[in-house]
Amino acid sequence: MSSLHGDTRGFKKLLPFLGPAFIAAVAYIDPGNYATNIAAGSKYGYTLLWVILASNLMAVLIQSLSAKLGIATGKNLPELCRETFSKKSSFLLWIQAEIVIMATDLAEFIGAALGIYLLFDLPLITSAIIAAIGSFAILEFQRRGYRTFEALITGMIFVVVLAFGAQVFYAKPDTSELLMGLLTPKFEGVDSILLSAGMLGATVMPHAIYLHSSLTQKRIVGKNELERKQIFRFEFIDIVIAMLIAGAINAAMLVVSAALFHKSGVLVEDLDVAYDQFALMLGPSVAMFFGIGLLFAGLSSSSVGMLTGDVVMQGFIKRHIPIYLRRLITTIPPLVIILMGVNPSKALVMSQVVLSFGIAFALIPLIKFTSDKKIMGNLVNHKLTSGCAWIIAFLIIGLNLFLLYETLLG
DSSP states (O other): OBOSOOSOOHHHHHGGGOSHHHHHHGGGGSHHHHHHHHHHHHHHTTTTHHHHHHHHHHHHHHHHHHHHHHHHHSSOHHHHHHHHSOHHHHHHHHHHHHHHHHHHHHHHHHHHHHHHHHHHOOOHHHHHHHHHHHHHHHHHHHHTOHHHHHHHHHHHHHHHHHHHHHHHHHHOOOHHHHHHHHHOOOOOSHHHHHHHHHHHHTSSOHHHHHHHHHHHTTTBOOSSHHHHHHHHHHHHHHHHHHHHHHHHHHHHHHHHHIIIIIHHTOOOOSHHHHHHHHHHHHOHHHHHHHHHHHHHHHHHHHHHHHHHHHHHHHHHHSOOOOHHHHHHHHHHHHHHHHHTTOOHHHHHHHHHHHHHHHHHHHHHHHHHHHTOHHHHGGGOOOHHHHHHHHHHHHHHHHHHHHHHHHHHTO
16 A cells, blocks of 8 residues: 655655556457457458547546546455345345356457467467466566566567567558548448447456456555545546556557558468468567567466456355465366367457357446445546446447347357
């Protein structure tokens, strides 16, 4: 816990508040987003770049509500759900949250394993075991305190930034087409609408909503409503910076794919194919940047998923299991899937389908609580904020249901 008061000014005044949003932002650059962005760029060029911009604006609003909830109440979203809903409802909410987190961890773990597989040409199962060892190592930093863990995750995010920044530099995208795609919302047929739905529908990750409120609830505690409002202003800056970086990474994935694959008429939907094409078009060193970005995104996302699992269990049912045991349990499903020979990219897509089930259970309570003045005090949502949040919620939930239908029945 830090103090709000001090003699520092400027960036030093802001520094203690930076960190929570970077942890939550990892959810927006997990390997589950890679295949979608690469496919969008290779098939439609820069056309759907505006979807990433719209997704980021949504992310800023939703994550700010989650952060604000923790600041205003000193409690996280699962804890408030337990206090508000019946014991049976809280238990069921916990079960669905654990399933969602396991699906998230599946995508992230497979992404990290795929990164090692591509970089070092090792068997996929060997790569998965190495990824498991890496994820256990990261847990040690988590045990040393939130500052150390935040520093590690932020460092890993910047590795991903550098990796994709280098790819953009070598890909030499068309600046005018890039700006047109960013600022001109349009589609190219029904398939582009479906792909856009996938990009938008996967924007808000349930575990990021649960987690962000827990990261701010006791970090810096305001003694009164005025202090809490000041804390939120600083945390909002943290959110904007972190989401801007996450958005830039997602945009870079699409831009590189558009500049290379779409321009050459190559349709790429699998991550291993993307890696091979990078090596073919720009050389092995540039392909290596892609593999490094995938590896670090997977490892950082997986560790954040572990942290969220602990938050939801304690919040919904007031229980706790050792984090190493949780890591061991959640390592088993991806190892089994890899041993079964399932295509990693297909496994990533199916994990996103499972995530679709959990969106409403996190998003609706979040908006409900942050719109209640008795709970939030002077940090309660403005009517315009609540209105925008409900529109976004119904849009995201609707898109996820549509994707669910198309995937399972279409």
